Amino acid sequence: MKINNYFFPFLFLLGLGCKVYYQPTSSAQQKYEVKASNQLDTISDIGKLLKPYRDSLSFTMNAVIGYATGKFEKAKPSGSLGNLVVDILMQQARKIDTNTYGAIYNYGGLRINQIPEGDITRGKIFELLPFDNELVLIEVNGKILTQWLQHIAKSGGWPVSIECSFYYDSLYNFQLQNDTIFIERENGDVEMSINRRTLDSNITYLIATNDYIANGGDNCDFLKGLKRKSTGKLIRDIVLDRMMFKPNLYPDDYQRIILQNPLQSK
Amino acid sequence: MNQIIQPMYSVNRRKFIRQSAMSAGLLAVGQLPLDAFAKSTNKQELTILHTNDVHSRLDPFPMDGSKFQGMGGVLAREKIISSIRNETEQVLLLDSGDIFQGTPYFNKFQGKPEMQVMSMLKYDAATLGNHDFDNGIEGLANQLVHANFPFVNCNYDFTNTELENKIEPYTIIKKGKLKIGIFGVGIELQGLVPDKLFGNIQYHNPIENANKIAYFLKQKKRCDYIICLSHLGFEYKDNKVSDKILAKESEHIHLILGGHTHTFLDEPHKTKNRKNQEVIINQVGWAGIMLGRINIYFDNKEDYDYVSNFTAIEVKETSA
Numbered sequence: 336m337k338i339n340n341y342f343f344p345f346l347f348l349l350g351l352g353c354k355v356y357y358q359p360t361s362s363a364q365q366k367y368e369v370k371a372s373n374q375l376d377t378i379s380d381i382g383k384l385l386k387p388y389r390d391s392l393s394f395t396m397n398a399v400i401g402y403a404t405g406k407f408e409k410a411k412p413s414g415s416l417g418n419l420v421v422d423i424l425m426q427q428a429r430k431i432d433t434n435t436y437g438a439i440y441n442y443g444g445l446r447i448n449q450i451p452e453g454d455i456t457r458g459k460i461f462e463l464l465p466f467d468n469e470l471v472l473i474e475v476n477g478k479i480l481t482q483w484l485q486h487i488a489k490s491g492g493w494p495v496s497i498e499c500s501f502y503y504d505s506l507y508n509f510q511l512q513n514d515t516i517f518i519e520r521e522n523g524d525v526e527m528s529i530n531r532r533t534l535d536s537n538i539t540y541l542i543a544t545n546d547y548i549a550n551g552g553d554n555c556d557f558l559k560g561l562k563r564k565s566t567g568k569l570i571r572d573i574v575l576d577r578m579m580f581k582p583n584l585y586p587d588d589y590q591r592i593i594l595q596n597p598l599q600s601k
Numbered sequence: 602m603n604q605i606i607q608p609m610y611s612v613n614r615r616k617f618i619r620q621s622a623m624s625a626g627l628l629a630v631g632q633l634p635l636d637a638f639a640k641s642t643n644k645q646e647l648t649i650l651h652t653n654d655v656h657s658r659l660d661p662f663p664m665d666g667s668k669f670q671g672m673g674g675v676l677a678r679e680k681i682i683s684s685i686r687n688e689t690e691q692v693l694l695l696d697s698g699d700i701f702q703g704t705p706y707f708n709k710f711q712g713k714p715e716m717q718v719m720s721m722l723k724y725d726a727a728t729l730g731n732h733d734f735d736n737g738i739e740g741l742a743n744q745l746v747h748a749n750f751p752f753v754n755c756n757y758d759f760t761n762t763e764l765e766n767k768i769e770p771y772t773i774i775k776k777g778k779l780k781i782g783i784f785g786v787g788i789e790l791q792g793l794v795p796d797k798l799f800g801n802i803q804y805h806n807p808i809e810n811a812n813k814i815a816y817f818l819k820q821k822k823r824c825d826y827i828i829c830l831s832h833l834g835f836e837y838k839d840n841k842v843s844d845k846i847l848a849k850e851s852e853h854i855h856l857i858l859g860g861h862t863h864t865f866l867d868e869p870h871k872t873k874n875r876k877n878q879e880v881i882i883n884q885v886g887w888a889g890i891m892l893g894r895i896n897i898y899f900d901n902k903e904d905y906d907y908v909s910n911f912t913a914i915e916v917k918e919t920s921a
Contacts, residue, residue, distance in 0.1 A: 357645050357779055357825040357899035359855060364869050366885060367892040371661040371677045381679055381721050385659060388706060388714045396705045446656070446703055451666035461705045466735070507838070547795060554792040 396458030401582040407450040412492025412592035416445055419584060420574065424470060425496040427573045428543035431566055432472055437497035438543040441553045457575065464571040468545040472564040477536035482557050485509045492592040500593035545570050645779050645899040647826065650682060651695045653860030654730065654887035656703030657715055673889040675718045681892055682722060691776040694723060697860035698730025698832035711736055716747035724750045726772050728785030728830035730860055737798045738763045753785035753830060756810040758803035771814050773822060779899060782818030785830040786811050788861055807833060807842055808850050815853035826897060829854050834861040835884050848872045848880040856881045856895065863887040869895060
């Protein structure tokens with residue numbers, strides 16, 4: 336009987352002790368490069384699932400619609416891939432309104448990093464410009480345009496069809512140079528017409544961009560509510576149409592945005 | 602670890618640890634009785650596999666001379682994942698958002714094959730990225746029916762939207778004897794996602810909410826390990842909230858698996874939280890080019906420890 340007196344509390348304690356907790360003591364890591372050994376596997380369950388999806392896309396998306404005469408790169412402050420997009424938009428915008436001053440596109444709106452030299456498929460343009468964003472023309476006064484360009488400079492540069500240079504200080508405050516000169520580029524792949532102007536805060540400039548940015552996207556709140564002209568044309572369709580008309584694309588990697596820290600350059 | 606290790610289909614766990622440890626310069630092999638982990642029931646091991654910003658890349662990049670040609674693709678990912686599942690039991694597979702948008706698959710099928718494939722790969726949980734709202738709240742809600750795994754987010758309020766009750770702040774998953782709390786944090790949608798796409802979703806402070814949930818998972822749910830799936834981004838030049846800032850200001854979070862900035866980290870970033878305990882942050886680029894793996898080794902203890910002393914037994918770094 337004496338045993339029982341000790342035994343029950345012991346059982347009780349055992350019951351409490353059943354719950355075991357764990358604490359992490361060490362870690363190890365690895366990363367795997369995912370590389371296809373057999374790209375056309377249609378045997379596995381996932382391969383079987385994907386096949387009809389892939390097949391229904393392949394006819395339109397694998398069609399070659401153009402040719403890159405050289406490599407296009409997405410880069411900051413400027414790169415040939417961004418230059419290509421804004422130049423095509425600029426041409427389209429000028430057809431809609433000859434007063435269009437420039438085209439600006441957000442860096443994050445380009446969704447692939449490069450187009451290699453060679454054939455270009457329709458699918459590649461979908462990958463570059465997957466969003467169903469529309470080309471819009473917005474009326475921006477010189478003050479807001481300066482703010483916009485500073486925002487662009489601060490983020491390291493966006494695709495622009497115009498040229499501008501900035502000085503910045505150690506706190507990354509960007510100032511348009513006093514004698515800022517805008518050089519309008521009409522046609523990035525063939526020629527450019529140079530028209531030097533200084534930005535005037537009282538003048539209204541007509542800028543071509545996408546509706547995502549015009550609606551304040553990528554932290555461009557200052558563009559919200561500006562007077563705008565909708566074009567009803569998707570950015571991607573504008574590029575696809577341009578390639579149907581002129582399939583050869585020529586890379587232009589001219590640096591259109593110049594960011595310099597005068598203290599560092601001295 | 603700087604070099605990329607090709608998938609090792611038949612590697613055993615000891616070899617894996619040794620290789621990872623040596624190449625990462627993190628563990629001096631022999632300092633820890635690692636072999637004991639496998640034998641003793643007092644030890645537990647968790648293998649965490651993760652992706653982020655896959656952006657509808659179901660197929661590998663085409664062989665067209667571009668930088669990532671031949672890389673990615675769910676079939677190759679499946680092979681790696683299944684070989685890991687064959688070699689070890691307690692595996693978690695997680696994604697940190699931006700599943701959608703980037704290939705014609707999404708333009709044409711609105712995300713259905715992405716969700717189906719992730720379900721077949723047996724993802725355990727995912728969080729939402731900004732591009733997962735590219736077809737609006739309804740567009741996302743429509744595709745969630747094809748996912749057999751939970752989506753977690755704790756700093757978006759979905760009340761009175763189509764997503765109400767479809768996204769949970771957290772999920773708890775048991776693997777073997779381990780209880781793992783997994784929650785999600787999302788990036789500020791205002792200014793990033795068009796207003797009409799995120800509609801009535803209210804954004805709340807991710808750090809406050811993360812700490813609240815982590816505390817809850819730790820104190821109330823008594824989780825052994827707490828993982829934050831984040832789409833905040835790894836780091837920014839300014840003081841915009843990021844995984845690095847979240848980690849520094851956090852408590853109880855062990856691991857942050859991030860996304861958004863498409864950051865290819867050579868190795869997981871290790872930092873300290875506000876209680877000076879270690880937090881691991883990892884991100885594996887984008888497009889499913891990489892699959893991340895983190896193994897966590899656990900020791901048991903009789904009492905639940907309300908204040909983690911993870912740092913007290915932190916693995917020593919070796920310079921040799």
